[in-house]
Structures are given as structure tokens and as C-alpha cells.
Amino acid sequence: MTDTKVESNLYSTSKHLESMPDREGHDAPSVADLKSTLDTAEEDPNNPQNWSLTAKLCTYLTICSFTFLANTNSSNFTVATQAIIKEFNVTQTQAGSLVCFNVFLFGVGNIFWVPLMRVVGKRPVYLVSMLLLCMINVWSSRASSYNELLASRIVSGFAAAAADATVPAVVADMVAAKDRGHYMMFFHLAMTAGLFVGPMINAFLVQQQDWRWMCYFMAIAVGTIFVVSIFTIRETSYLKRHRDESKRTRLQWMSLTIGYNRDASFFQTLLDILANATYPPILWCSFTIGISVGWNIVVQLTSSRTFTKPPYNWKLGSEGLFLLSGFIGAVLAFYIGGRLLDIVSSRSTARHGGIRMPEYRLPAIVIPGIIGPAGILIFGLCIAHKTHWIGPAFGFAMQAFGLAAISNVAVTYCLDSYKPVTGEALVIIFVIRNTIGMLLSLYAADWIEKQGPAPVFGEMMAIQVVSILFAIPLYIWGRPLRDFTSIYGPMKRFQTA
Numbered sequence: 175m176t177d178t179k180v181e182s183n184l185y186s187t188s189k190h191l192e193s194m195p196d197r198e199g200h201d202a203p204s205v206a207d208l209k210s211t212l213d214t215a216e217e218d219p220n221n222p223q224n225w226s227l228t229a230k231l232c233t234y235l236t237i238c239s240f241t242f243l244a245n246t247n248s249s250n251f252t253v254a255t256q257a258i259i260k261e262f263n264v265t266q267t268q269a270g271s272l273v274c275f276n277v278f279l280f281g282v283g284n285i286f287w288v289p290l291m292r293v294v295g296k297r298p299v300y301l302v303s304m305l306l307l308c309m310i311n312v313w314s315s316r317a318s319s320y321n322e323l324l325a326s327r328i329v330s331g332f333a334a335a336a337a338d339a340t341v342p343a344v345v346a347d348m349v350a351a352k353d354r355g356h357y358m359m360f361f362h363l364a365m366t367a368g369l370f371v372g373p374m375i376n377a378f379l380v381q382q383q384d385w386r387w388m389c390y391f392m393a394i395a396v397g398t399i400f401v402v403s404i405f406t407i408r409e410t411s412y413l414k415r416h417r418d419e420s421k422r423t424r425l426q427w428m429s430l431t432i433g434y435n436r437d438a439s440f441f442q443t444l445l446d447i448l449a450n451a452t453y454p455p456i457l458w459c460s461f462t463i464g465i466s467v468g469w470n471i472v473v474q475l476t477s478s479r480t481f482t483k484p485p486y487n488w489k490l491g492s493e494g495l496f497l498l499s500g501f502i503g504a505v506l507a508f509y510i511g512g513r514l515l516d517i518v519s520s521r522s523t524a525r526h527g528g529i530r531m532p533e534y535r536l537p538a539i540v541i542p543g544i545i546g547p548a549g550i551l552i553f554g555l556c557i558a559h560k561t562h563w564i565g566p567a568f569g570f571a572m573q574a575f576g577l578a579a580i581s582n583v584a585v586t587y588c589l590d591s592y593k594p595v596t597g598e599a600l601v602i603i604f605v606i607r608n609t610i611g612m613l614l615s616l617y618a619a620d621w622i623e624k625q626g627p628a629p630v631f632g633e634m635m636a637i638q639v640v641s642i643l644f645a646i647p648l649y650i651w652g653r654p655l656r657d658f659t660s661i662y663g664p665m666k667r668f669q670t671a
Contacts, residue, residue: 315389
């Protein structure tokens with residue numbers, strides 16, 4: 175490997191850098207140091223990229239199961255608003271607050287979990303957060319007042335956040351750049367399944383029992399994943415001291431101290447998170463994903479209000495089944511947003527002499543960038559004219575297709591662009607994403623009531639198209655922009671010679 179290629183592929187190999195320039199600001203390693211480190215790491219069985227496929231999948235799919243349940247937890251009360259209003263005698267806005275503040279903490283909670291992950295490792299963070307989420311759902315199921323339920327929902331959003339921004343860092347630890355888009359799609363599929371399949375499960379629980387059974391189900395499911403995780407989730411952080419260790423046994427992999435990084439700083443990581451908000455590619459990713467997720471929340475809330483009234487008069491379970499159309503769209507995005515993303519990037523890399531750049535992933539956004547906004551418009555027009563349910567279902571599937579694929583393209587682009595601070599970058603992305611979701615869950619109903627569904631969903635489509643079009647200047651000027659952002663903030667510590 176030439177020095178030029180080592181430098182140009184820094185972002186795809188820099189998981190070995192994470193412990194070399196410590197997070198207190200020491201000089202970054204030279205190209206020779208990097209080559210030496212990579213040679214050693216390529217032979218180390220403890221290096222996550224050298225694990226067997228079984229070990230990788232056991233770790234990753236267990237974490238994705240947690241991601242599914244965490245997103246189910248964030249969306250469960252979207253189908254129980256009428257039950258909450260009736261039991262606690264509260265307003266529609268107060269019932270919606272159970273969703274919006276949970277969603278907000280689902281994003282903001284990463285400001286705590288990611289710095290903690292940098293210090294103690296990923297395995298302890300997942301186990302602690304799962305146990306906490308299980309216990310909080312037991313609390314929610316036994317809430318005797320609205321204020322107690324609201325408090326429990328806020329804390330559960332915080333606990334569930336550990337299954338969000340931390341996951342792409344696990345993918346970066348285990349998977350080479352050429353396959354990263356494909357593996358990241360598992361994460362986004364788990365996330366979208368929680369948003370679409372989760373409400374369907376909860377809708378039938380509320381219809382057949384009551385809203386408290388949603389919380390019982392979450393407590394049992396998360397508790398089960400917690401027990402499984404004790405045996406399946408390995409620590410993926412690969413630190414300098416690991417290169418001198420012998421191959422670990424199954425019992426050694428269950429340790430909670432493997433990922434402890436004595437050189438990491440919780441508060442330095444916190445500062446890095448805030449500094450990442452000044453990187454334009456990360457801001458673009460944040461708002462693009464935030465808009466896609468926000469529109470999805472508007473679609474779900476609009477469906478809940480529309481299909482339970484004339485002329486549809488659906489039961490809650492039927493509304494849950496309607497949400498499966500969104501999951502079907504997300505599943506169809508698996509290839510477009512995953513493997514095709516890697517193919518596009520790899521072919522562009524081959525055309526440019528084998529030098530891989532993050533911008534080569536951006537052309538893959540074209541297909542979902544057309545289908546997703548079109549689905550928003552179709553859904554809005556069908557709802558406005560009260561057409562047969564197949565029309566809005568088709569639009570919802572298109573919108574979900576765009577959500578899954580656009581999110582994966584944007585996140586994978588940022589992961590490749592700012593690999594050394596992936597966890598910190600994803601925190602800003604998800605905080606902005608969930609803040610947009612919180613605001614929309616609070617004010618979307620008033621917005622639609624004032625203007626009507628057709629104009630509102632037309633405006634939503636236009637806003638999403640504009641956000642996607644910003645990928646064009648990033649594709650053209652992405653490299654000089656990344657060079658500029660490497661001279662300040664956390665990326666300054668990871669410069670090569």
C-alpha cells in the first residue's frame with residue numbers, strides 16, 4: 175500500500191487511530207505509524223474486523239434488536255392517545271406530550287451515553303441501558319397519574335437513546351468501508367421496524383387489553399434481550415493495549431472492562447459533540463434525516479386521527495395494520511439504501527484509481543430522493559380527498575422507503591467523512607432529528623388544521639426536496655470542505671502529516 179493510499183483511506187481505516195492520538199489532543203500518528211498499526215491489527219484475532227461472521231452477527235443483530243425495541247418504545251403511545259385522554263382526563267396536547275418528550279429525550283440522551291461509551295466501552299453501556307429501560311417500563315405500567323406516567327416516559331426515552339447514536343460506531347469497528355453501507359442498513363431496518371411494526375403490535379395490545387400492556391410487553395421484551403446480550407454482545411472498541419493480548423476466550427469476552435479507555439475523557443467527548451455541530455456535512459445529515467423522520471411522525475399522527483373517524487371508522491388494530499405499509503417500503507429500501515450504496519461507492523473508487531472518498535456514496539440518494547418526497551405528496555392528497563385506503567398506504571410506503579434509504583446514505587456518508595468521531599457526530603445528528611420530531615408532534619395537528627392536509631403535505635414535500643438537493647454541493651466540494659473542517663474541532667487531532 176502506497177503512502178498516498180494510506181492517507182486517502184484514513185477515514186475507512188481509522189478505527190485503529192482511536193487510541194493512538196489520545197483524546198486529550200496529542201499529535202496524530204504519521205503514515206508510517208498508521209501502516210505499522212494496521213499490519214499488526216490485520217493479524218490480531220481480537221480486532222473486531224477479524225472476528226468470524228458468526229461473532230459479528232451475534233453482536234450486531236442483538237444490538238439491532240435493542241434498536242427495534244427502543245424505537246418501538248418511542249412510538250408506542252401514538253396509538254394510545256384516546257385511551258390516555260379517557261383514563262386521566264387530559265387534553266389531546268397533554269396526551270401527545272407522552273410521545274414528544276419521549277422522542278426528545280431519545281435524541282438528547284445520547285449526549286450522556288456516547289461520552290460514557292468512549293470511557294467505559296460499548297458493552298457496559300448497552301447492558302446498563304437495557305436494564306434501565308426494562309425497569310422504567312415496569313414503572314410506566316404501574317403509573318397511577320398522568321404526571322407519573324409522563325415522568326416515566328421521559329426517563330424511558332433517555333434509557334432507549336443508548337440504542338441509537340452508538341450503533342453506527344459498532345458498525346465502523348467491525349466492518350470494512352466497502353461493506354459498511356450494507357451493514358448499516360440492518361440498523362436502519364431495525365429502526366424503521368420499530369417505527370412501523372412497533373405501533374402495530376401496540377395497537378393490538380391496546381385494542382385487546384389496555385395501554386398498560388404496551389409497557390408490560392416492552393419490559394418483558396427488553397428484559398429478554400438483556401439476558402441474551404450478556405452472552406452475545408462483545409466489546410467492539412479496539413484500543414492500543416489490545417494488540418499485545420492473546421486470543422480471548424468466550425468467558426473473557428463477557429468482561430465489562432475490555433473497552434475501558436484510560437486516555438478517554440467524558441468531558442472532552444462532550445465538547446467534541448458540541449464542536450461537531452459546526453461541521454457542515456454533519457449539519458446537512460442532521461436536518462435531512464430530521465425532516466424525513468419528522469414527516470414520518472406527521473404521517474403516523476395524521477393516520478391515527480383520520481382512519482378512526484368517518485368515512486373509514488377503523489378499529490385501532492386496523493390502523494396498526496395500515497402502518498405495515500410503511501414497513502414494507504422500508505424493507506424494499508434494504509437493497510437500494512444498502513448494497514447498492516456500496517456498489518456505487520466501490521465503482522466510483524475503482525474509476526478514481528482505488529482512492530475511496532465519502533462523497534462517492536452521495537449519488538445513491540437520487541432514487542430515494544425522488545420516491546420519498548413523492549410519497550409524502552401522494553399520502554397528503556389522498557387524505558385530503560378521502561380516497562380508498564390503498565392510496566395513502568401506497569404513499570406511506572413510498573415515504574418510508576425514502577426515510578430508510580435517505581437516512582442510510584446520509585449517515586454512512588458522515589461515518590466515512592468523520593470516522594474518528596463517529597459516535598460524537600451521530601449524537602448531533604440524532605439530537606437535531608429528534609428535536610424536529612418533538613416539535614412536529616406538538617404542532618403538526620394545528621398546522622394541518624389551519625391549512626388543510628393538501629397544502630401542508632405539498633410544503634413538506636418541497637422542504638424535503640430542498641434538503642436533499644444540498645447533497646449536490648457536498649458531492650462537488652465535499653473534499654475541500656472536509657479538509658477545511660480538519661483544521662479545527664475534534665478532527666484537528668486526527669490529521670495526517
